[in-house]
Amino acid sequence: xxxxxxxxxxxxxxxxxxxxxxxxxxxxxxxxxxxxxxxxxxxxxxxxxxxxxxxxxxxxxxxxxxxxxxxxxxxxxxxxxxxxxxxxxxxxxxxxxxxxxxxxxxxxxxxxxxxxxxxxxxxxxxxxxxxxxxxxxxxxxxxxxxxxxxxxxxxxxxxxxxxxxxxxxxxxxxxxxxxxxxxxxxxxxxxxxxxxxxxxxxxxxxxxxxxxxxxxxxxxxxxxxxxxxxxxxxxxxxxxxxxxxxxxxxxxxxxxxxxxxxxxxxxxxxxxxxxxxxxxxxxxxxxxxxxxxxxxxxxxxxxxxxxxxxxxxxxxxxxxxxxxxxxxxx
Amino acid sequence: xxxxxxxxxxxxxxxxxxxxxxxxxxxxxxxxxxxxxxxxxxxxxxxxxxxxxxxxxxxxxxxxxxxxxxxxxxxxxxxxxxxxxxxxxxxxxxxxxxxxxxxxxxxxxxxxxxxxxxxxxxxxxxxxxxxxxxxxxxxxxxxxxxxxxxxxxxxxxxxxxxxxxxxxxxxxxxxxxxxxxxxxxxxxxxxxxxxxxxxxxxxxxxxxxxxxxxxxxxxxxxxxxxxxxxxxxxxxxxxxxxxxxxxxxxxxxxxxxxxxxxxxxxxxxxxxxxxxxxxxxxxxxxxxxxxxxx
Numbered sequence: 001x002x003x004x005x006x007x008x009x010x011x012x013x014x015x016x017x018x019x020x021x022x023x024x025x026x027x028x029x030x031x032x033x034x035x036x037x038x039x040x041x042x043x044x045x046x047x048x049x050x051x052x053x054x055x056x057x058x059x060x061x062x063x064x065x066x067x068x069x070x071x072x073x074x075x076x077x078x079x080x081x082x083x084x085x086x087x088x089x090x091x092x093x094x095x096x097x098x099x100x101x102x103x104x105x106x107x108x109x110x111x112x113x114x115x116x117x118x119x120x121x122x123x124x125x126x127x128x129x130x131x132x133x134x135x136x137x138x139x140x141x142x143x144x145x146x147x148x149x150x151x152x153x154x155x156x157x158x159x160x161x162x163x164x165x166x167x168x169x170x171x172x173x174x175x176x177x178x179x180x181x182x183x184x185x186x187x188x189x190x191x192x193x194x195x196x197x198x199x200x201x202x203x204x205x206x207x208x209x210x211x212x213x214x215x216x217x218x219x220x221x222x223x224x225x226x227x228x229x230x231x232x233x234x235x236x237x238x239x240x241x242x243x244x245x246x247x248x249x250x251x252x253x254x255x256x257x258x259x260x261x262x263x264x265x266x267x268x269x270x271x272x273x274x275x276x277x278x279x280x281x282x283x284x285x286x287x288x289x290x291x292x293x294x295x296x297x298x299x300x301x302x303x304x305x306x307x308x309x310x311x312x313x314x315x316x317x318x319x320x321x322x323x324x325x326x327x328x329x330x
Numbered sequence: 331x332x333x334x335x336x337x338x339x340x341x342x343x344x345x346x347x348x349x350x351x352x353x354x355x356x357x358x359x360x361x362x363x364x365x366x367x368x369x370x371x372x373x374x375x376x377x378x379x380x381x382x383x384x385x386x387x388x389x390x391x392x393x394x395x396x397x398x399x400x401x402x403x404x405x406x407x408x409x410x411x412x413x414x415x416x417x418x419x420x421x422x423x424x425x426x427x428x429x430x431x432x433x434x435x436x437x438x439x440x441x442x443x444x445x446x447x448x449x450x451x452x453x454x455x456x457x458x459x460x461x462x463x464x465x466x467x468x469x470x471x472x473x474x475x476x477x478x479x480x481x482x483x484x485x486x487x488x489x490x491x492x493x494x495x496x497x498x499x500x501x502x503x504x505x506x507x508x509x510x511x512x513x514x515x516x517x518x519x520x521x522x523x524x525x526x527x528x529x530x531x532x533x534x535x536x537x538x539x540x541x542x543x544x545x546x547x548x549x550x551x552x553x554x555x556x557x558x559x560x561x562x563x564x565x566x567x568x569x570x571x572x573x574x575x576x577x578x579x580x581x582x583x584x585x586x587x588x589x590x591x592x593x594x595x596x597x598x599x600x601x602x603x604x605x606x607x608x609x610x611x612x613x614x615x616x617x618x619x620x621x622x623x624x
Contacts (some may be wrong), residue, residue, distance in 0.1 A: 024459040035475050145431050153601040158593030165586040267466030286559045289474035301467050308462045
């Protein structure tokens with residue numbers, strides 16, 4: 001079958017996935033709204049902050065009336081979801097600005113951090129995992145697996161602090177946090193890249209064990225496949241057999257699993273951003289949680305979930321495009 | 331030089347005395363670490379009581395020494411002493427939250443696996459969706475709702491970590507359902523409940539116990555992450571996450587021990603649990619060898 005023939009069902013798959021994803025996202029939003037509404041926190045007092053102690057009851061009532069937080073819950077939910085559909089994500093009570101502008105200003109940095117780290121992890125884990133699988137049980141294999149299990153038990157924020165202690169403070173090679181030098185008056189890309197080396201490295205290293213171990217196991221498995229044995233028997237050089245045959249076979253199932261691992265990466269990014277004081281979504285998420293800013297929290301959770309679902313769909317379509325055995329009618 | 335040559339020999343004798351295979355040394359070490367951690371954190375209030383709110387401002391940020399094995403933090407509190415209590419809290423939260431998640435996942439997976447059909451499809455769709463949400467964000471959301479406290483942290487971990495358990499229980503039940511001994515029991519006149527309790531449950535329980543154990547490290551990491559973000563336990567309480575968070579300021583002035591020592595405790599203890607659980611999984615299912623031999 002031709003490649004276009006194989007992707008002919010793609011439109012139907014996208015439609016079917018959307019049919020599932022939309023109710024699921026709606027249910028998620030209802031659940032989050034219910035949780036937010038069940039919270040004992042009074043949004044008006046939260047909004048007023050310290051002024052809540054001196055504000056009169058009429059003022060607080062005025063705030064509640066403005067936001068309609070005393071309306072019946074279904075009414076509130078429909079208003080919120082109606083605004084959401086029209087692109088109005090609501091008003092962030094912790095940052096005193098629209099949720100949409102908070103996301104617009106910060107999501108880019110989080111995406112940059114996650115994107116670069118993911119690219120780095122993928123490249124490194126494919127190379128290291130394949131090399132370890134080539135001589136199963138060899139010195140490199142055992143060393144890599146031991147390192148992977150050790151790193152796996154290190155919390156990412158601890159790894160970040162350790163990296164700061166070593167590379168920023170003891171050695172003085174890299175800045176300890178922020179996005180630009182304190183003295184800088186504008187953002188230059190070189191400066192930003194210099195500041196991102198440590199955060200990206202820490203996030204990549206902390207996520208690497210899962211990827212490395214998976215690639216190692218998958219390649220070790222495919223080293224026993226018939227076509228790999230045949231390639232060896234023909235006397236092809238080890239490098240060609242490993243990267244040209246074994247790794248290629250193992251690559252496809254690996255790529256689909258990358259999508260399922262994205263949520264982990266997002267959580268890691270929140271923590272790394274906090275450690276390195278980066279102006280991404282992590283810091284505002286924490287501030288929103290402390291300030292019971294439900295509109296912002298709900299928007300961040302919904303948006304990341306939608307992005308993860310979209311990424312999963314994209315990897316599945318890519319899989320179908322790359323593997324002739326996979327058909328999209330399932 | 332003589333010393334260096336003698337050591338492997340000594341290790342070999344120790345191994346042969348204990349009749350250990352090479353891979354088992356790691357398991358024994360991990361077991362010892364875990365026993366020390368659990369017994370130590372249980373006995374700590376009796377042996378080495380801690381005043382959680384005590385400070386000693388005349389000896390702030392002193393380096394590790396015999397008096398303070400892991401140094402002191404910015405309020406002059408002994409880091410090692412507080413780390414013992416932090417570990418106590420972490421293990422408690424980890425174990426309770428893992429149990430909550432196991433019960434939740436066991437019930438959902440059990441219903442999906444025994445009923446099958448449409449119920450199964452709907453429940454698994456729900457599981458897939460929650461799995462698409464970054465569970466740290468979901469955990470933060472739950473804590474924000476309940477206000478930071480011990481109960482909120484346990485709820486946050488328990489409600490976000492049951493998905494893998496549900497999947498394991500479901501797939502185990504689905505594969506067991508078609509086995510001949512189940513047919514035999516049904517043909518022998520056993521009712522639905524009897525089949526479930528007497529024939530299916532005994533097969534699922536070991537896996538469930540393993541899943542719970544494997545979850546404890548994750549629960550500990552989640553709890554420390556929340557505390558580190560300031561969304562976990564009350565700040566004056568010694569918890570490993572709180573201590574790492576508090577120690578950040580000290581770390582930037584060169585007193586690295588205030589943050590890194592409590593973190594090292596997490597690493598050692600969770601690694602020990604992971605090593606033991608991996609060996610257990612090898613026993614349970616020899617086909618998927620985890621090959622974790624440290």
